Amino acid sequence: MTTSAPRTPARPTPRERLLDAAAGLFYRDGVNVGVDALCKAAGVSKRSMYQLFDSKDEVLAASLERSGPTYQALLLPPPDDPRPPRALLLHVFERLDLLSTSPAYQGCPFVSTATELKNPEHPASVVARAFKQELTAFFHAQAARAGAPSPETLARQLTIVFDGAGARVVVQGHPLDGLATATATVLLDAAGVA
């Protein structure tokens, strides 16, 4: 066995800096953040940005692609979580209830992006839809494991509850106080997911 020097984390590339700054700014301020503000926050010149990306729309899509897995990981149980399906499904809603207590929480970033863009064919709306479909697929897999009679319908209904709870935080401006978990519980009980 050879020893090697401890690896230092690689310095983020301008592309990574740009996408990380973009994800934060777009989430906080919306998709209409300008290119100047974006480049300033990232410490990247506009010239560099346009060497890396054809347009702001591409930056938006790529930044959501890059930040999406971190957001999903906040909500989903780890892949090796040994608990039964009901607990894994409720985990997502418990995390959402918890996340809603953070002052920085502005709703689901995928729903917000699609809502702001108002165009399901925008490259960032396509990315947003794919991430939402991942969440629905997780619900579907667990509902099927639990023997729910219509796992596909239950998965869609749980997604609706998830997104409606997010919308509630945005509209009301205060946390969910357990409402996401309570509502999901009603659907799981009704579907016999014990």
Place this chain on the structure above:
Amino acid sequence: MTTSAPRTPARPTPRERLLDAAAGLFYRDGVNVGVDALCKAAGVSKRSMYQLFDSKDEVLAASLERSGPTYQALLLPPPDDPRPPRALLLHVFERLDLLSTSPAYQGCPFVSTATELKNPEHPASVVARAFKQELTAFFHAQAARAGAPSPETLARQLTIVFDGAGARVVVQGHPLDGLATATATVLLDAAGVA
């Protein structure tokens, strides 16, 4: 009894023209529509706009205030509808399922406005929240009439389903195919609203 000449509808004032154009444009294109585009669509000069309103933010709030009741009327049953609470509650979700088939439907205007503004204290977010609370109050009143054990919780849960269904249309870019009504039905059944 005196007779009077038949009343012709009053010509819309510049204020009304501005607010109607604004409501349409903000819903279609988002809250970042500029003042120039707004005034052009309304056929009103910028000078007139600023004589009527202190800021675009005020136009946004006033336009939502003016258009909100029309949107609510699309969804709510008429006040003299004699049907029992369950039918009146499901009416809202049936209308939403139907509305989602319209290519012009871009989700709930109140949720969209709050999502785009990202500030619950913005005057238009305050208007949006009041309209959402009207919907929740309708759910609450009918749930109480039906003898649901926790009418307030049920009303909040129905609001979550309503908003999550709207988000689904925006994200997926296609109609609900009855999913709003089906999900609300599960909650009503679970609450014993027969």
